[in-house]
Amino acid sequence: MHLIYTRFWTKVMRDIGLVKFDEPVKRLLTQGMVVGETFFDDQTGKRVYHTPENVVVTRDTKGKITDAKSPDGKPLKHAIERMSKSKGNGVDPDEMVEIYGADAARLFVMFAAPIEHELVWNEAGIEGAVRFLQRVWRLVGKWKDVLALPATPAGESSEHTRALRRKTHQTIKRVTDSLESLQFNTPIAALMELTNAISDFGVEPSKASEDERHSVREALTGLVLMLMPFAPHVAEEIYSVLLGNDAGMVANGARFPEFDAGLAKADGVEIPVQVNGKLRSRITASPEAANEDLEAMAFADAKIAELVAGKDVLKVVVVPGRLVNIVVRG
Template sequence: VGLVDSSEPFKRLLTQGMVLAETYYRNEDNGGKSWYNPSEVTVERDGKGQVVRAVLKSDGQPVEIGGVTKMSKSKNNGIDPQSIIDEHGADTVRLFMMFAAPPEQSLEWSDSGVEGAHRFLKRLWRIVHEHTSKGEAPALDVASLTDAQKDLRRKTHETIAKVSDDISRRLTFNTSIAATMELLNEVSKLGDDEPQSRAVRQEALDVAVLVLSPIVPHICHQLWHALGHSETVVDANWPVADESAMVRSEIEVVLQVNGKVRAKQSVPADIGKDDLEKMALENENVQRFTEGKTVRKVIVVPGKLVNVVAN
């Protein structure tokens, strides 16, 4: 119809994976199979979560375990999302499906995974409301932050950078969710209610809600208002990472002896190669594993590790 001037108007193709679910059946006298929906079956699992026995709820008699395969009408293993939505809400279903696997890979349906997604959303709700119950957070004063406050702010802006790349370029929504979960863990670690702790916590929670809003829009709509914003979250600007907030004053370096990790040590981020080698050789654990041996070589990977070769 003349709307495009090329044979293919799309720059990228994302082929989504299949949704998988367990299957159960009984063999019929005529050689066929009768397939039963997972909701019709009671199962017993081993310590690894594998199904070891299954019975039909209606008669209590065993059914065969057909393994995990793609959801289909022929195998009667489709899951009606409405029942999950009624119990846990639509956001739980969305979060589980986005978190369980990258979109191009197969996703195995898991009731325990759904429950885990629901627990995370309840935790997010609780953390936000615990924060807002203490009143409005003060303005952020970057110059007066303590090391712990700087750590949380750095994690906040590292999360912005990672999630923005995961969603826009890599299309790996599962890792963007994981990064936000890590950010919430850091929010919980900063336990004091000093004014600037509340300020950096406000920034972190604002970011967590914003970057989760494309995935779980309903709860984020509510939490965005709870955090004190008048506009709706869908109208808010996407956060931008502050490069200066991500600069580290210290880094953790791994110390090895003959390729085996013997210690970890925090050092200034701008430490030189010679000082790093000297620090490693003076480390108590390194000395313990090189005692009585001759140091043949010291391999320094700046910012990451030092490997002392001795025999």
């Protein structure tokens, strides 16, 4: 309805000479609706709704409703419907902000579903967003003292240090591409994966080398800057801890992290090897490995060599960087 009004008034203003364009927008993003659980009794032929807080709900391990009863024990039916006061499934955003904070509420709404899809409201999801933000806080608190020390990347970094920098720049690429295509749930998933990588770094701050401190600082700074569009208040606070001042991102000249293709590039990729279409082994090879090299590595694998021994090789299908399939007979 709003789009109809927008287009109508644009064309009215065009016809009377106030504007010179025909359409009000160049790119339209239609947001999905927020829906919620409803509980009702329809034995009389008309739905009589009960507010969720007055319903005794039983759920399975995945959170799916298995049974719902009124306070007096009467069985109720349940559904997922558009939020409405008459159905009793509305949620007061002010109350959510008061309980969980604006950043956690926003993060949950962005993460729970693609923006063009319906969002099924689930308060447990906000609790998950709170835990994620708290985890980022703890990581920064763990490393903040040693990150203030000078640190530069080493000429020859260790494997785990290269892996963290690789994950950081792969995340920058993924988040940048997703934001440009107006996907907001996938960037948050990528930031959660980067958080896991930092947590699993496996080095105590007090024992970290200069190269390791540099990698962690780059990862944490990038994480916080990419978190800014989704949780601006928390991101500002954490950034002030990382820099050791309260001037804020703008005053400190903060910029969205830049992707480095060289650092994001994997040292080796795992390639499945199939025999007659069935997965039999895996090999690790350079991303630039030629088809002939991949084929030779597949045949050199002990498991594959045993499976194809004494059989006629009809053909070998190589999908560069993805798959080797050996077709045999006999």
